[in-house]
Amino acid sequence: MTGRTAQQGRDEAVAALRRIAFLLERGQASAYRSEAFRAAAGSVERTPPDQVLALAAAGSLDDLPGVGARTAEVVTQVLRGARVEYLDRLEAELASSPAPVGPAAELRAALRGDLHAHSQASDGTTSIQEMVLAATSLGHEYLAITDHSPRLTVANGLSPARLTAQLEEIEALNRAVAPFSVLTGIEVDILDDGTLDQEPALLQRLDVVVASVHSKLRMDRAAMTRRMLAAVADPHTDVLGHCTGRRLTGGRPRPPSEFDARAVFDACAENGVAVEINCRPDRLDPPHELLQIAVDAGCVFTIDTDSHAPGQLDWLIAGCERAVQHGIGPDRVITTLPVDQLVHRPR
Template sequence: LRSRVAPLANELMEALKKTGHVQQITVAGSFRRGRDTVGDLDLLAVSDHPSAVMQALVDRSEVAQVLLRGETKTSVRLTMGLQVDLRLVPPESFGAALQYFTGSQAHNIATRRRAQLAGLKQNEYGIFRAEEQIAGATEDEVYQALQLPWIPPELREDRGELALAEQGRLPNLISPADIRGDLHNHSTWSDGAATLSEMACAARKRGWEYLAITDHSKRLTVANGLDEHRLRLQLEQMEEVREGLKGFSLLSGSEVDILEDGSLDLPDSILRELDVVILSVHSKFNLSREKQTTRILRALDNPYSRILGHPTGRLLLTRDPYEVDMERVLEGIRARGCFVECNLNPHRLDLDDRYLARAKALGVPVVLNCDGHSVTDFQHHDDGILQARRAGLEAGDVVNTATITELRNRLRATKR
């Protein structure tokens, strides 16, 4: 998982910097492109003392095996099984190497083809006209030599980004600073680790304007789901908590189980009182594609439905998505005026980037939610937002970039 590799990457880079012989260092590869899972870790550096830097890597306690050691490249396998490749390049080629080793391979093939059409040669050392290097020190230089603006790494998958760049139509990708709140969170009322007050205060401290508490519904007994009576008690407590939250909005909600027949786990009589109703599949993952699709669409027919949560049910590296016609589901969400969630829990990242891009193309509003079960889970936005960036999402594509006034209007508009 990317989330497991991220702190390790930072730790390794800091350790190599401490040698005093590293002038530049960064991560390349699929990690830099924001992929949800990482096969290996590519580090790229400029050094005035290669042997000292390579020695610092192989001496790390996490290294289980040295696969290759040289003056320009060293590869090691860590005890956790991850391969780390460290490449040293001259400063005049750092940008070219970074562009090359960031990939993707398909993107690089497309840029090399573009270079050839312009009478240039592109490789990891730079861009050349005949034998003269005309670019290479920075990525900006490389793309400028190709008559293109710099392309964000998350978009480099050869999915039309070169054409967009050439036309001056690259998206202004969303960033964590655009997020004003989160609409999917749990408290100690169900399976969360923090109280309503603790969650709200931590969200306000983060700089957010609002937070929705959407504890599980009654069917999910393993998560201490709430029945109608307990949910009403929670709403009463929420009113008390709000009194101490000046300038911050604590929204009521529920993550309601979608039952096998598409009905919901809570009655309309309580759902109509909530600000946010998330519909989620937590059971019967093995239904046929047609039955699962029909089940979800029927649930979305409920007039109080707002958001479809973690829409494919996947758990990265442990559980495949259930069979569902996501095209029909996305069209159904649009037709009903609802929103689709990108769940930023690092084990989910659901929807994936391709379906998120499809949602954008269809005009389906996306909600970026951390599925917070503790105050530290708000950090899922910092890394998880890369999933949205890979899909080309901009702030305007995402519901929870809205102010609280705008958000309340949008939530009311989804009531049918």
């Protein structure tokens, strides 16, 4: 140790492990690598500081659950006051990335939060608390937790009872993290007939409802249009999520769904439903031609990361770059609004 208490040393080691995980997630590394560092951070954080020091001195940090050779090396380097070479390399890679400039950078600076993020309650990798910690580190003022709805069983969608319990968890968390705001939300599945996959009384309680199509993506154009129009007309819908459902990368790329984009975006504009500009590298939805149709229809937008891990919250610039290519400024992006104006936005 170098003039620090045992607790300070342990806490700095935990912070280093979390930062590595964040940078790996941001850089689209395999989930296995980032999750290993997050698991180690949690294990070290739960261990009394003096025990962490003793294990490090004995070269036995890997006795802790979830701590392996690489993560033990990081903890040991931090406790010794040495440079963490692996972290330094990741930070250097980040620093070498071209910094955003011009209107895209200005739009990114105007964003106050993110309305589409998942926790481990559905198919995210971490707790709500971990997501909030990352959001605050990025300067966000709010973050909506939008886990999946019941029908999406492959993503462990939340039943009414589980969603109700999550609302209570978020209420308690908000008392601890104020003035940061954790918004209650859901990414609700748009069912085949356009109804929303959650009890209306529960949807009414939420701050943000992102409605997305996740099934029967090859439905014929007319039926898909009717389905989306019904969802957009639902008074609970705040945001139309990743509207085409396309996947650009991965083992099984997926073409965009087909629908009457002008009709759907006209309905969004009429009903005050924001069109999501999804920042995930594997989605980048809507495609440029549809994004221009939404602009011409007079829509408002939200720029969201659709994060499933904390480091992915730093993907907002991709959506900002796409937005400015179509002349979308801060006045048409609802996530530039302060939280009170956002949640009371007229529909």
